Amino acid sequence: MSVKTIxxxxxxxxxxxxxxxxxxxxxxxxxxxxxxxxxxxVPLDSFRQWNNxxxxxxxxxxxxxxxxxxxTSKKQPEHLIKxxxxxxxxxxxxxxxxxxxxxxxxxxxxxxxDFMLSxxxxxxxxxxxxxxxxxxxxxxxxxxxxxxxxxxxxTHYVFKDTLFxxxxxxxxxLRNYQDRYSYNVDVxxxxxxxxxxxxxxxxxxxxxxxxxxxxxxxxxxxxxxxNTEFILGGKVFGLLGTDEMxxxxxxxxxxxxxxxxxxxxxxxxxxxxxxxFYGLTAAYKGKKTEPTLMMIVQIVINIPVLxxxxxxxxxxxxxxxxxxxxxxxxxxVSMALISRSMGLQIKSYAYVEAAKLMGESDIKIIxxxxxxxxxxxxxATIALAVPSAILAESGLSFIGLGDPTIPTWGQILHDAQxxxxxxxxxxxxxxxxxxxxxxxxxxxxxxxxxxxxxVNPRMKKI
Amino acid sequence: MGFKWFxxxxxxxxxxxxxxxxxxxxxxxxxxMDDILKRNxxxxxxxxxxxxxxxxxxxxxxxxxxxxxxNQINARxxxxxLDEPWYSPKSLGIKLFKTMTLDLGNALFLTSDSxxxxxxNIIMERLPNTVLLFTTSTVIIILIGLYLGSYxxxxxGSFLDKFTSASAIFSISVPTFFIGMLMIVVFAFVLHIFPSxxxxxxxxxxxxxxxxxxxxxxxxxxTVILVGFGGWAYTVRYYxxxxxxxxxxxxxxxxxxxxxxxTYSHALKNAAPPTFLSVALALSGSITGSLLxxxxxxxxxxxxxxxxxxxxxxxxxxxxxxxxxxxIFVITIFVVDLMSQYFDPRVKVG
Numbered sequence: 001m002s003v004k005t006i007x008x009x010x011x012x013x014x015x016x017x018x019x020x021x022x023x024x025x026x027x028x029x030x031x032x033x034x035x036x037x038x039x040x041x042v043p044l045d046s047f048r049q050w051n052n053x054x055x056x057x058x059x060x061x062x063x064x065x066x067x068x069x070x071x072t073s074k075k076q077p078e079h080l081i082k083x084x085x086x087x088x089x090x091x092x093x094x095x096x097x098x099x100x101x102x103x104x105x106x107x108x109x110x111x112x113x114d115f116m117l118s119x120x121x122x123x124x125x126x127x128x129x130x131x132x133x134x135x136x137x138x139x140x141x142x143x144x145x146x147x148x149x150x151x152x153x154x155t156h157y158v159f160k161d162t163l164f165x166x167x168x169x170x171x172x173x174l175r176n177y178q179d180r181y182s183y184n185v186d187v188x189x190x191x192x193x194x195x196x197x198x199x200x201x202x203x204x205x206x207x208x209x210x211x212x213x214x215x216x217x218x219x220x221x222x223x224x225x226x227n228t229e230f231i232l233g234g235k236v237f238g239l240l241g242t243d244e245m246x247x248x249x250x251x252x253x254x255x256x257x258x259x260x261x262x263x264x265x266x267x268x269x270x271x272x273x274x275x276x277f278y279g280l281t282a283a284y285k286g287k288k289t290e291p292t293l294m295m296i297v298q299i300v301i302n303i304p305v306l307x308x309x310x311x312x313x314x315x316x317x318x319x320x321x322x323x324x325x326x327x328x329x330x331x332x333v334s335m336a337l338i339s340r341s342m343g344l345q346i347k348s349y350a351y352v353e354a355a356k357l358m359g360e361s362d363i364k365i366i367x368x369x370x371x372x373x374x375x376x377x378x379x380a381t382i383a384l385a386v387p388s389a390i391l392a393e394s395g396l397s398f399i400g401l402g403d404p405t406i407p408t409w410g411q412i413l414h415d416a417q418x419x420x421x422x423x424x425x426x427x428x429x430x431x432x433x434x435x436x437x438x439x440x441x442x443x444x445x446x447x448x449x450x451x452x453x454x455v456n457p458r459m460k461k462i
Numbered sequence: 463m464g465f466k467w468f469x470x471x472x473x474x475x476x477x478x479x480x481x482x483x484x485x486x487x488x489x490x491x492x493x494x495m496d497d498i499l500k501r502n503x504x505x506x507x508x509x510x511x512x513x514x515x516x517x518x519x520x521x522x523x524x525x526x527x528x529x530x531x532x533n534q535i536n537a538r539x540x541x542x543x544l545d546e547p548w549y550s551p552k553s554l555g556i557k558l559f560k561t562m563t564l565d566l567g568n569a570l571f572l573t574s575d576s577x578x579x580x581x582x583n584i585i586m587e588r589l590p591n592t593v594l595l596f597t598t599s600t601v602i603i604i605l606i607g608l609y610l611g612s613y614x615x616x617x618x619g620s621f622l623d624k625f626t627s628a629s630a631i632f633s634i635s636v637p638t639f640f641i642g643m644l645m646i647v648v649f650a651f652v653l654h655i656f657p658s659x660x661x662x663x664x665x666x667x668x669x670x671x672x673x674x675x676x677x678x679x680x681x682x683x684x685t686v687i688l689v690g691f692g693g694w695a696y697t698v699r700y701y702x703x704x705x706x707x708x709x710x711x712x713x714x715x716x717x718x719x720x721x722x723x724x725t726y727s728h729a730l731k732n733a734a735p736p737t738f739l740s741v742a743l744a745l746s747g748s749i750t751g752s753l754l755x756x757x758x759x760x761x762x763x764x765x766x767x768x769x770x771x772x773x774x775x776x777x778x779x780x781x782x783x784x785x786x787x788x789x790i791f792v793i794t795i796f797v798v799d800l801m802s803q804y805f806d807p808r809v810k811v812g
Contacts, residue, residue: 295475301742302479304791306750307784308486310772314780315490387635388747394637395754399769413640417758422646430647434640441635 014454021450027443035258046251050407056246058229060113063237065428074109079234083227085212095215100228102210109203111192113233117212118162120226124155124218131213132163134194137206142177142194144170158226165190191233241428244419249412253432256409260440263320263393267327268385272378274328275335280366280374282336283343294340297333305330306395313401320403323396327389335381339374346370376455383448387441394437409433465803472799476792481558483788487781488557492548494777495557500544502567507534561785566778572770575762581782585764589786592763595679596752596790599686603748604741606691608730611698615706616725626699629692638751642685642758649681656681682759686752697740701733708732738802742795749791 015021038047049055060079069075085100106112121128132145147169149159163170166188174187174194183201185193197204210230216223240249282293312326346352347370355365396402397410398417412433416422421429488495511517511531521527539545543553560566564582574584614623649656657678668674705711706729714724753765760766764783771779 295478298475299479299482301746302475302792302795303483304746304749304787306753307768307780307787308483310768310780311487311490311784314772314775314777315494391635391637395639395750398637398639398754399757400772410637413637413643416643417639422643422758423650425647425651427644427647430640430643434637434644437640438636442631445631445635 011454015450018450018453020446024443024446024450027439031257031261031440031443034254035261038254038258042251042254047255047406051404053245058231059242059246059248060233060237061242061246062244062426063235063242065239065241066236069236076110076236077108077112077234079237080104080232083229085228095217098214098225100212102230103207105207106195107205110235111195111203113235114165114191115232116162116164117230119212119228120158120160121149121214122156122158122226123152123216123223125152126217127151128217128223129215133211135209135211137204137208142174144173240432243415243429245415249429249432252407252412253436255407256433256436259406259408260390263324264386264390266324267331267389268382271328271331272335272382272385275332276339276374276378278332279336279339280343280370283340283347284362284366297336300330300333309396310401313396318401318403320406323393323403327392331385331389338377338381342374342377343370346373380448380451380455383444383451386444390437390441409437468803472796476796479792480788484558484561484785487784488548488554491777491781495781496544496548498778499542499567500539503538504535507531507538561781564782566782569779570776571774572776572779581778584779585782585786588762588764588767591761592765593790595682595761595763596749599683599690599752600748602687603690603694607694607698610695612702612725612730615699615702616721626695630696633689633693636689638686638689639754639758641689642682642755645681645685682755682761685755689751690748693744694741698733698737701737702729705729705732735802738798742798745791745794
């Protein structure tokens with residue numbers, strides 16, 4: 001069988017008829033689709049800034065996936081990140097009022113964790129007045145903040161600030177509304193007080209409005225609001241929730257796909273071909289070369305790779321390309337064993353002997369007569385080597401020696417382990433990366449089974 | 463080739479592997495190791511001088527004592543070849559010897575449970591726990607695999623056969639540590655049957671310590687077995703089926719020997735040598751899985767120690783662990799090799 005045979009319709013037909021092959025290829029295409037989606041639709045910054053806590057500050061901490069609400073009778077509040085305010089402008093006696101209004105429905109059974117407001121304003125001479133009003137579904141509204149922003153430093157001064165629900169100014173303002181409740185309310189927890197019903201300490205469901213008003217006194221009209229943002233800290237978020245470091249797990253899982261495919265495929269392809277040539281050289285050279293070469297193979301096989309990998313990662317580096325290199329260093333041996341024993345067999349075939357007698361060079365014989373015979377096995381071996389490379393990477397990341405700059409599934413599991421996620425029952429943090437590793441490796445195992453049963457018909461009986 | 467020759471060859475190979483791993487370690491960490499060993503020499507000399515009251519009183523002043531200490535340090539550094547580059551034969555030889563006797567001085571940060579700072583004490587305290595978990599799981603996996611593998615080979619297409627194939631795929635595609643984490647979620651967090659942490663609370667001197675340890679071992683053990691048995695059973699199945707195709711099995715069938723006896727005493731015995739050889743190949747993966755599971759369950763073995771050592775970059779401990787795991791590993795392969803020879807009817811043992 002040669003390359004041409006692989007491309008022959010017969011081979012493809014056989015592959016198409018194998019159920020496991022089809023299943024494997026389908027999963028593989030899904031994974032490739034996920035990688036393409038990650039590259040095309042997810043901001044690249046979420047990949048680069050994975051380990052920068054500031055990038056993830058807007059997300060909730062340890063939030064469960066949103067869909068878990070479907071299975072519970074009491075609904076957990078969803079985390080809201082809103083910057084889609086309705087902007088209205090008005091002016092009154094030379095004062096320009098710009099209002100950002102956020103409207104959102106709050107129909108959950110638990111109170112939010114907290115909330116925060118960020119804004120950036122540019123102004124020249126006179127500081128504007130900043131006013132925050134929270135409107136409740138029962139028609140009441142609370143003034144949270146009403147104060148003037150700090151004096152400008154320079155003519156195009158940009159003032160940026162984030163107001164947290166823990167701000168003492170908000171607590172002071174809420175004291176004015178304490179008596180509207182029929183029970184004792186805690187003003188230091190605005191996220192509870194604002195969202196409470198007045199007659200009993202439970203959540204008041206309905207549409208809430210948040211109004212941020214900026215009043216500008218400058219006459220030339222250069223002052224303006226650059227942007228505002230409102231975040232309501234919830235307990236559920238997104239498709240897969242978030243972890244302790246506020247990473248959006250769905251983003252991490254998505255980015256893990258191309259990384260895993262890259263590591264798996266590159267290690268498998270490179271090491272299989274190294275093994276192929278190594279084994280063939282041993283088989284073809286024979287005499288004194290073979291025992292020496294095979295002795296090296298035996299030694300490499302007997303090395304427990306984990307600790308050598310640890311030392312390599314510590315001393316040389318932990319970038320993803322280096323890791324691929326390290327795995328290749330130890331990954332070629334099994335293919336070397338296979339290709340040597342097959343090479344020995346093929347070498348004794350009559351047509352190889354004939355080619356030799358006709359005076360063809362060794363290299364030509366290897367490339368024209370032996371390698372084409374071995375290629376199908378090489379492909380099957382590649383498919384089988386991908387899972388072990390992916391598992392090895394996840395293991396290395398798990399002990400904390402993966403590439404620290406990028407998100408990988410193993411690294412997410414490492415974070416989960418460091419935060420004791422298992423004992424705290426944070427299944428949404430543990431399941432997705434592990435299942436993704438499983439699915440990816442299973443895809444390649446299935447493909448390799450299908451390939452093997454075609455190239456090695458003796459297996460089919462089994 | 464007799465059994466003695468085989469034994470000798472394997473021993474030589476074992477030794478070469480060990481040396482190769484140590485050479486790689488020293489080549490990568492040689493300079494760092496030099497610094498560590500020099501520091502240990504310094505500490506050793508200072509401690510010795512400060513404890514020797516008679517010697518101390520013989521010094522006239524601080525300067526003289528300092529000179530004496532420096533001379534001593536230099537002499538010892540020279541004696542250990544530490545003033546030469548790490549690749550010089552003398553320095554290399556001494557380092558190899560020191561690693562092989564676990565004479566690596568003090569750890570940088572870690573201490574053993576009994577409070578010792580010596581690398582050898584720290585590692586020797588953890589070694590039995592790793593060996594306990596790894597050997598128990600390997601033995602159970604081999605037993606399950608032998609039975610399940612030969613059974614499914616004799617009944618191809620049966621439910622158990624399909625189960626074996628499915629577990630084989632599970633074996634090679636799921637990280638052991640991930641299953642361990644799931645086990646904790648299910649059995650410790652949801653069901654509260656087993657503890658999530660493996661370190662027993664009883665004092666090691668307590669007579670009930672061993673029971674407590676075994677109770678804590680159950681969850682990690684189940685995890686390693688659950689992930690490990692499928693691949694091994696599938697290997698057994700593969701080789702037993704190959705034997706089933708041979709003529710002598712057909713002859714036995716013709717003689718009217720029961721299918722059960724053929725499977726377990728003839729086919730399995732003949733399939734043993736190649737199976738054991740492939741186990742030797744798979745062991746590297748299973749010891750890695752076992753070490754990683756220790757981290758998940760906080761099992762006080764070498765995997766957990768490695769995890770701690772990496773997080774604080776305790777190089778002497780990492781070097782010691784590399785040597786210790788390699789040693790366990792080559793010994794296991796050696797034993798498996800011996801077993802494969804023992805079961806091989808073509809080789810006369812003894």
